[in-house]
Each structure stands twice: as structure tokens, then as C-alpha cells.
Amino acid sequence: MTAITDTGPGIVLSGLAKSYGPVRAVHRLDLAIAPGETVALLGPNGAGKTTTIDMMLGLTRPDEGTVSIFGESPAAAVQDGFVGAMLQTGSPLEHLKVREIVRMMASYYPHPLAVEDVLRITGASDFAEQWTTKLSGGQAQRVRFAAALVGDPDLLLLDEPTAGIDVEGRRDFWQAMRAITERGKTVVFATHYLEEADAYADRIVLIARGEIVADGPATEIKAQAGARSIRATLPGVDVEALSALPGVRSAQRHGDAVLLSCADADVALVALLTAFPGTRDIEVTGGSLEEAFLELTAADVGASRQSTEATR
Amino acid sequence: MTHFRYEILRTFRNRVFYAISLALPLVLYYSIASGQRHGTFDGTAFPLYFMTAMAVYGAMYAVVAPGARIARDRSRGWLRQLQITPLRARTDIAAKAASAYLLALPTLVLLYLAGASLGVRLHPNQWLELTGLLVVGLVPFMVMGFILGYLVPVDALAAALGGVVVLFALLGGVFGFQLATSGPLFDVLKCLPSYWLVQAGKTTLGGGGWPAQAWIVVAVWTAVLIPAAALAYRRATSRV
Numbered sequence: 113m114t115a116i117t118d119t120g121p122g123i124v125l126s127g128l129a130k131s132y133g134p135v136r137a138v139h140r141l142d143l144a145i146a147p148g149e150t151v152a153l154l155g156p157n158g159a160g161k162t163t164t165i166d167m168m169l170g171l172t173r174p175d176e177g178t179v180s181i182f183g184e185s186p187a188a189a190v191q192d193g194f195v196g197a198m199l200q201t202g203s204p205l206e207h208l209k210v211r212e213i214v215r216m217m218a219s220y221y222p223h224p225l226a227v228e229d230v231l232r233i234t235g236a237s238d239f240a241e242q243w244t245t246k247l248s249g250g251q252a253q254r255v256r257f258a259a260a261l262v263g264d265p266d267l268l269l270l271d272e273p274t275a276g277i278d279v280e281g282r283r284d285f286w287q288a289m290r291a292i293t294e295r296g297k298t299v300v301f302a303t304h305y306l307e308e309a310d311a312y313a314d315r316i317v318l319i320a321r322g323e324i325v326a327d328g329p330a331t332e333i334k335a336q337a338g339a340r341s342i343r344a345t346l347p348g349v350d351v352e353a354l355s356a357l358p359g360v361r362s363a364q365r366h367g368d369a370v371l372l373s374c375a376d377a378d379v380a381l382v383a384l385l386t387a388f389p390g391t392r393d394i395e396v397t398g399g400s401l402e403e404a405f406l407e408l409t410a411a412d413v414g415a416s417r418q419s420t421e422a423t424r
Numbered sequence: 425m426t427h428f429r430y431e432i433l434r435t436f437r438n439r440v441f442y443a444i445s446l447a448l449p450l451v452l453y454y455s456i457a458s459g460q461r462h463g464t465f466d467g468t469a470f471p472l473y474f475m476t477a478m479a480v481y482g483a484m485y486a487v488v489a490p491g492a493r494i495a496r497d498r499s500r501g502w503l504r505q506l507q508i509t510p511l512r513a514r515t516d517i518a519a520k521a522a523s524a525y526l527l528a529l530p531t532l533v534l535l536y537l538a539g540a541s542l543g544v545r546l547h548p549n550q551w552l553e554l555t556g557l558l559v560v561g562l563v564p565f566m567v568m569g570f571i572l573g574y575l576v577p578v579d580a581l582a583a584a585l586g587g588v589v590v591l592f593a594l595l596g597g598v599f600g601f602q603l604a605t606s607g608p609l610f611d612v613l614k615c616l617p618s619y620w621l622v623q624a625g626k627t628t629l630g631g632g633g634w635p636a637q638a639w640i641v642v643a644v645w646t647a648v649l650i651p652a653a654a655l656a657y658r659r660a661t662s663r664v
Contacts, residue, residue: 169508193510201501207437212430219426220511263509 122146122298123168123267127177130163130322137163139322141177147266150299152313154306156409160322161302162200165271168300169197181267189267193221196265198256198273203244210247211240214258221263233288234258250281257285261292268292270301274308286312306401320409334404340377341403342384345393346370357383373403427511431519434493435527441489446531449482453538456600461542466602468626472546475539476554476625477598480618482531483558484589487566489527490520494573495581498660507661517570517657524566525559532558550628557624557634564617564645565592567653574656592618617642 128141138160145151153161166172168179170186181189189195205213214231218224231237236254239247247255253274260268274282282305289312293299303309309316310330318326318333326333347368354363354370359380364371374380377396384391436442453474463470497503506516532555536544546554568588576584595603596618604610613619620638627634 171504171507190508191510195508197505197508199501199504199508201504203500203502205434205497205500205502207434208430212433216426216430217509220509222510259505 121180121183122149123182123300124180125164125168125177126180128164128167128174128179129176130160130167130172130174136322138167138174141319141322141324143317143324143327145298145300147182147298148293148296150293150312150314151301152309152316153300153302153319154304154309154316154405155302155319156304159319159409161319162271163322164319165197165269165300165302168269169195193223193263194266195269196260196263196267197269198260198271200271200275203252206243206245208244209240210236210242210244210251210255210258213244213255214240214262217259218262221265223264224262225264227262230258230262233291234261235284235288249276250278253277253281253285257288265297267298267300270299272302272304274303274305282308306405310401318405318408325408326404330401333408334398334401340374341397342372342374342377342381343393343395343397344370344372344384344391346388346391349388353387354384357387359383427515428519428522431516432523432526435489435523438489438493441492442527445482445485445489445527446534448485449478449531450534450538452481453478453535457542465600466597466605466626468629469544470600471539471542472544472625472629473622474600475535475542475544476558477593477600477622478538479532479535480558480561480596480621480624481589481593481598482535483528483562484565484593484618484621485585486528486531487524487562488569488572488585488589490524490566491569491571491573491585492581493520494570494660495576495578498574499578503661513657513661520570521566524569525562528562546629553633554624554628557628558621561617561621561624561638561642564642564649565589567646567649570653571649571656574653574660592616595619597622615641617645 123143123145125141125143128138129136130138141160141164153164155161163172167174168181168186170179170190179186182194184192184194186195208216211227211231214236215227218227218230228237231240234254234257236251236258239251242251244252244255253276257273260270274285277285286308289299301313313330315328316326316330316333317324345368349365349370351363351365351370354360354365354372357363357372357380359374359376359378360372360383361375362373372380372384381394381396457471457474460470460474465473494503497506536551565588569585572581572584572588593599595613595616597603597613598618602613604613614637620634620641623638624634627638
């Protein structure tokens, strides 16, 4: 929309750190986001996603490190109307109607979108005359979305935008978001829904315990975790023996079916067939994002971090 | 401008609050002053004294009202939402201050009419002067409302605002009696802005206006409370 999105610097977080007392919420976080990217901050609860977003908004001051939004400080970027956000908290104001609250938000920005257009895109037109206190959860979410959009910001920061929303509502939300991001907006959203990150982000930044444990497109994250698995039918086999095969990380048996989670599926497959020639119905599947997520955010953060860096 | 409009709209849409801030002083006025139409109190006609007192009482509730709105906005996360828009805090505060006085104005007019119906007669200039003094004297209370709104949890706020208003009203002589008319306690009472608010009717009628002490008291309270409100705002929005 503006020159800034097209050519200017994007968003740079460098060396960000934030502790709440003894709790380390974010630890030495470095992240660069190009203008126009849609990035998911994916991580379990308490990973530091909200703290990171709050620091990008200037709502939380980092202990260390800096945030640069299109070359400006967060406060300056907010002041210039470059930023729109959906916070986790923040229910619509009382004694106002939906249309009024969106109009009010629009009035704060230098170049807002047309209120009626935003209401339509976000699916809020139908209840635009409702009091904001009489909305369902899904409706309130649309209003918060409309409020974040109406200023036509270049950067949208969304902290768990679809938390508590049903599947259909979530799909509608992202459809509307797609319509918006086609105009070249930068979007950063925090989520703990894997499918959401997988389906809607150009890039996933996986955060665990305040650190980035993986960063890249969904496919790359899956590959990074290296988790491919082998399914097969193999009656009466000892799980211990399967686990001991080269390339196998862990093994499970459900009746006659076995499931091998592999560090190296190729090596494991050869070893499996050598050791158990009777193996049938073999199926090698790429790791799911869920497996990658669990593996990368699991206990051994230091090791994951190293392997992540090694693969870069 | 849109922000001002909606801030004012929100104020008047809180109908219960609005109705009470209008009706309560009016009811109190008629039920107490109508029996003492020809009485005198504190060296002036009782209807005038009590008209001023009740106008002050109702207006005090009106000007602390933004505090209630701030606390609710705060608990709903709206204060944070506003922080991440280009809206400047001072615009928001100015809008809330304007809405506070707009809410107070009908209370004053209503009480003036009630006073007139019980025989209060002032020159138009005196009505204006009285209004001017009340507007100035209410400033410290408006700032108190802001401070409480930023600091007190929302579920305790009604009690806090009501408590402050009633306490200052009581000490200022709003309820038709004064705790002291001489001695050290009286000297303390004369350091309260609510005392001088209540006195505004009498001093206007006397033609002398507020004495210097009244201006000093209001100025000092305001000068102390405004930085306190700034601190409270910073605490409510602190970027920890």
C-alpha cells in the first residue's frame, strides 16, 4: 500500500530478553521479518509468544535487545498508525454499537479503510447495530478483528486471534485475512493451533521456553524435526527389538501394527526388512507438523537449538 | 472529534448513572429545603445554601464518573488496546474531562431551577459567577476520579468513588451541617475544595466572590493531584 511495505525495512527483533522475576519469558530472541510476510509464532502455552508480541507493540519493555518496526521504535510505529493488533484480552467497550466502535477506531488512524467495507470483510455487517456487550464470542472476535483492520495498518499483530473460535469461524477469519494480506500487509500471529500455522503462515517460528527452536516454512520445520515414520504389520514382535534398530527413535506396537518414529527412515527401513523379512503393509510417511512440534519443543531445548542451527 | 463524540455518547448512555446523578440531589434538595424555605444557615438563606450544596453534590458524582469508565475500560483491556492506536493519551483524557463536565451541567441547571422554585433569586451574572466557581472548584474532584479509575480495581471502584464524594461532601458541609465553625478543625475544613464549593453560593450572593484562600486551596489541590494522576496513569499502563 505504502512505500514502506514495498521497499522499507521489515521487522527486526534483536537479542530480545524479558524476565518476570525469576521466570524467563523470552531469552535472546532474534527474528527478522520481511514486509509482506505472514509469520506464525507457534508454541505451547507459556512459550513467550504473548510477551514477544507485547514487546513488538511497545506494551512491554524488553530487559535487553531492541525491536524495530519498519525502521522505527514500536511506540513511533504505533503513533504513525503502522500497527494494528488483536490482543488476547480486550473485549469491546460498553455503551457502544459495533459500527460505532469500528468508526471510533478508524478515527484514530491517518488513512483508515471505509468502515462499511471492513464490517463486510470481517463478517460483522449483520450485527453492526448490536450493542457490543450483547455479542457472542465469535461476533466479539470479528469486532476485534475489524477494529485491528480498520486503520489499514501495514503490520498486523494478532495474539491468538482465533482462540475459542469454532472451526468454521476460524476458516472465515483466515479467508478475510487472506483478502487483506493480498494487499501486501505483514502479519505476525501467535497460535498454538498447528493446523492454523501450517495452513496460513508463509513461515513458522517455533518458540519454546522463550527461545526460537525452529524457523522456516512448514515443510522445512517438518524436515528439520526429521520425523518420518514407518508403519507396518508385523505380528508378535518385541517392541524393544524394534526400538534398537538403527535409524529408529522410538517404536510402538498396537496389536499387529507397529509404528516406528525415525531419525533416519531410510536406514531404519533397510534394518527393519533385514531383521524382520516378514514385515508387510509397509508405509513410510513424512512427519506431521505435530510430531515436529512435540519433538522440537520437548525437554532437550539445548540440543534442539543446536540441531536447528546446524541445519541452517 | 469522533473520540470526543463517542466518549460523550457513552457517558449519557449509562442511563442509570445519569439518572441517579440528576435525581438524587434534586430529591434531597426538595425533601430537605422545602421545609426550611425561610430558614437561614451559615449566614445565608437556607434554600440558596442547600441549592449550592446539592448542586455540588450531584456535580461531584458527575465529574468522578470518568473514573468508573476508566476502571471498566482497564479491566476489559481497552486501555491497552488504546495504547496501541495512534490516539494520544491526552486526547482521551481531554475527551473524558469534557464528558464529565457535560454530565455535571444538567445537574447544576436542574438544581438552579429547583432553587429558584424555592425562592432563590440571583442576578444573571451571579448565576454565571456561581457556575464558574463550581466548574473551577470541581477540577480537583475530577482528577481524583481519574486517579481512582487508574488505580482501584473495578469491583472496588464504586465504593471508592462514592466514598470520596461522600467524605468530601460531608466535610465540606454539603449535607446541611458543618462539623466545626471555629477552631483548628474549622481551619482544616477550610483547606478542602468541597468547603469552598459549598461556600460559592454565599460568596456569590455577598458579591465578594471567592476569597483568596479558596483559589489557593483549589489551586494547590489541583497542582498536587495532576502529577499524582500522571503517575497513576503510568502505573496503569506501565510497560513492565
